[in-house]
Amino acid sequence: MLKKLIPLVLCLSTLFYFASCKTNKDAGDGAGEDPSANTELNSDTNNSGNESSASNSNAGKIAEPTPEEINAENQRLLRSLKNARSAARSKGANKLYADQWKDLEKEYAEIEKTVESADGMDYTYELKELAAKYQALGRLAQARDLKQKIDDYGFADTDKVAYSTGTAALEAAEAMIKQDKWEGKEVSASANIAYESYRKILATKFASIAKDERYAALRAKAKAEEVKCQIAAKADYNKAVTTFKHGDNQLATNPETAYDEYHSAKESWLAMAEEIGAKRAAAQAAIDRAKNRTEESNAVAEQADKEVPLGNEPVKGIEDENAVLLEESTYEDPEAAKAIINDPAAPNSASEAK
Numbered sequence: 300m301l302k303k304l305i306p307l308v309l310c311l312s313t314l315f316y317f318a319s320c321k322t323n324k325d326a327g328d329g330a331g332e333d334p335s336a337n338t339e340l341n342s343d344t345n346n347s348g349n350e351s352s353a354s355n356s357n358a359g360k361i362a363e364p365t366p367e368e369i370n371a372e373n374q375r376l377l378r379s380l381k382n383a384r385s386a387a388r389s390k391g392a393n394k395l396y397a398d399q400w401k402d403l404e405k406e407y408a409e410i411e412k413t414v415e416s417a418d419g420m421d422y423t424y425e426l427k428e429l430a431a432k433y434q435a436l437g438r439l440a441q442a443r444d445l446k447q448k449i450d451d452y453g454f455a456d457t458d459k460v461a462y463s464t465g466t467a468a469l470e471a472a473e474a475m476i477k478q479d480k481w482e483g484k485e486v487s488a489s490a491n492i493a494y495e496s497y498r499k500i501l502a503t504k505f506a507s508i509a510k511d512e513r514y515a516a517l518r519a520k521a522k523a524e525e526v527k528c529q530i531a532a533k534a535d536y537n538k539a540v541t542t543f544k545h546g547d548n549q550l551a552t553n554p555e556t557a558y559d560e561y562h563s564a565k566e567s568w569l570a571m572a573e574e575i576g577a578k579r580a581a582a583q584a585a586i587d588r589a590k591n592r593t594e595e596s597n598a599v600a601e602q603a604d605k606e607v608p609l610g611n612e613p614v615k616g617i618e619d620e621n622a623v624l625l626e627e628s629t630y631e632d633p634e635a636a637k638a639i640i641n642d643p644a645a646p647n648s649a650s651e652a653k
Contacts, residue, residue, distance in 0.1 A: 366419030373414045376426035380407070383430040387437035395440045399476045403432055431483025436476070438490040442469050445497035457504045465496030505554035509546075512558050516543055516565035523572040526579055532571045539567040 364372075384407060387393070393400040406429055414422060446469060449455055455462045472489035475481045520539070523529070529536045546560030 369419055369421050370414075370417045373417075373422050373426065376423060376430075377411065377414045380410075380426050380430040380433070383433040383437070387433040387440070390437045390440045391444070392433075392436035392440040395443055396436050396476065399436060403429065403436070428483060431487065432481075433483075435472075435483040435486035435490055438487055438494055439469075439472055439476070442472075442490050442493035442497060445494065445501060449497060449500055452504070454500055454504045458500050461496045461499050465493045465500075468492035468496065501555060505558050506550075509550060509554045509558040509561060512561040512565065513546065513550075516546075516561045516568065519565045519568035519572065523568040523575075526572055526576040528568070528571045528575050531575045531578075535567060535571050539564045539571075542567070 384403075410422065410425055410429060414426070442465070446465065449462070468489045472486050472493065475486050475489070520543070523532075523536065523539075542560050543564040546557040546564065549560065550557040
């Protein structure tokens with residue numbers, strides 16, 4: 300039994316010996332390294348990380364605007380405010396909403412003076428809000444004008460739902476601006492609803508009546524042509540044609556303008572047809588009267604010849620048929636035949652007159 304264990308013990312001892320040698324070799328390799336090298340490496344790594352963090356931190360920061368930049372932006376917004384104010388005035392807001400306009404004008408005078416002082420303070424909110432209020436009043440004035448037009452023309456029944464929606468929004472917006480403090484965006488929202496509702500009604504109605512007015516204009520054109528207005532009143536006739544064609548160009552996108560153009564062309568053709576027709580009638584009447592007088596004179600002459608024939612003898616008071624009564628026309632240039640009138644206030648010669 301012992302003899303069998305001896306080889307096994309020898310094998311295990313040999314394996315343990317080789318394992319111990321490998322462990323000592325690894326330890327010797329590590330012992331030969333400089334500890335400071337690892338320290339420097341760790342230090343460089345840490346420094347690189349810190350620099351990267353600092354760089355990222357600086358990149359995330361937005362540079363504060365300088366006072367000069369702030370003043371320039373205030374000036375830009377002030378120009379936008381002036382444009383909004385001018386547009387609102389052109390739409391009649393200063394007259395339709397005089398009280399609110401007066402209040403806005405006070406704010407405008409103050410902010411304008413402040414911005415012009417260039418104190419380097421940011422007035423973005425104040426400038427934008429005041430511009431929004433002017434824009435709101437402008438849109439509100441437009442909506443009020445459209446409603447008045449609908450009421451005047453009697454178009455409310457064209458779209459009762461749209462009319463009710465627009466009126467409710469208009470009244471809500473007008474109630475807002477009567478408060479001590481109101482915001483331009485809120486008023487604009489209601490004013491836009493009112494404006495679009497009323498615009499829809501007018502567009503629908505004018506699209507219908509514009510077509511009717513177009514046919515009426517064509518009938519007026521035919522009437523004008525019956526009395527030859529295209530010749531007798533060529534300039535006015537062609538002007539009406541141009542107006543009519545402009546109406547055709549606007550019919551699809553702006554039916555109200557198309558209606559106005561058709562109506563204008565129609566009235567022009569009717570007016571010239573009446574005027575030229577009256578002149579032609581008067582001229583024909585004059586021709587008829589002259590013709591009647593000629594026929595009457597011929598009848599009297601024939602009767603006189605029968606009663607008292609003149610024969611070939613000259614008659615006192617009646618010139619010979621070959622007599623020259625006026626200077627014979629040579630058909631010269633009409634301009635050369637003009638008489639020069641001596642007028643103290645006029646140039647001294649024809650050449651000066653030219």
